Amino acid sequence: MLSARALRVTLPGLILGAATIAHAATPSPTYTLRPAHSSLTYTFTQAGAANQGQFKRFSVRFDPSAGTLVVVIDMRSFDTGDAQRNEVLGGADFFDVAHYPQARFQATRLRKTAGGYLATGPLTLRGVTRVVSVPFTWRLIGTPTHPAGLLDGQTVLKRLDFGLGQGQWRATEWLGNAVTVHFALRLAPAAH
């Protein structure tokens, strides 16, 4: 998909016309994250009760018309609000952040659904890659001069699919297998 900028570069003599064409051909720009207004959290079941954690640093690139959605998470930025639990979760039996500092999701298919989109593609977490499908909604907010959008949704992952919990931590009675990942992302067109 040609962006307005590519047209400008390839057709330097036709800037005015190219801008018009680009506007018609690319109704959406590439959006990137506005971290201050975004959250990526997860809910897990510990001893039968719902507990929360979050990632503080991650990046998102989203282009609905190109079908692009890439999320990269800095795994060292997780926090569950408890120092002792964080130490265990960051260690070799769980996230193993020393060896797997990054998690990544890349949609290979972005399908429009009744309520929003369904992104399907590989998720790599703790060195394990599995194809997951993530539903989300996409809502434009902001103004014509400051366009922005909200990408919201949640999906349930099974922690053991990704080796999150080794050895004694594989048991699921006191640490549930299902983990719900919630995301509320504020995106704005990437600066050119």
Add this chain to the structure above:
Amino acid sequence: MLRNTTARWGTPAQLLHWLIALLIGVQAILGVSGVALPLGMAKLATLARHKSLGITLLALVLVRLLWRVVNPRPALPENLKRYERTLARATHAALYALLIALPVSGWLMSAARGFPVSWFNLVQLPNLVSRNLALYHLLVRVHVALAITLALALALHVAAALKHHFVLHDDTLRRMVPGWAPRDRDASALNKD
């Protein structure tokens, strides 16, 4: 006999007494072994069971107190000295207070740590306080101090029960045990003649 009389505890009061006594024993073992275990799934499981059983005990004690107020109460034995009556009443009141304060302090402690409490993985209880580490450390000390106080009060309580039975030869223990008839005083008096 369901209801208490002024001479004897009814079956519900007796069953609640012994059920709670048994569960307090299990509860203490779960608490102490939970603290002793290294960080891991076994510790998580043991303390989760401790919390669930502790909440169960709280409910049982409330039922027991409710049953107590809507029933007559057996009078303390006649043979007690004045200070012994006071001590008996004070110990019983302290036991009830501890049986409420212990689970409540545990519940608050967990909430202050930021770990919500679940009852046997079935019902999640509300966090009555929000995450506050200073409060958590304080409540751990309170919880342990209450547990030690309970152990001391129970030592006195059990010693008193045994004294009633084996030294004073009265019916105090018998009237708390389901199906255990009072001593037949007339018969024993006759035998002595």
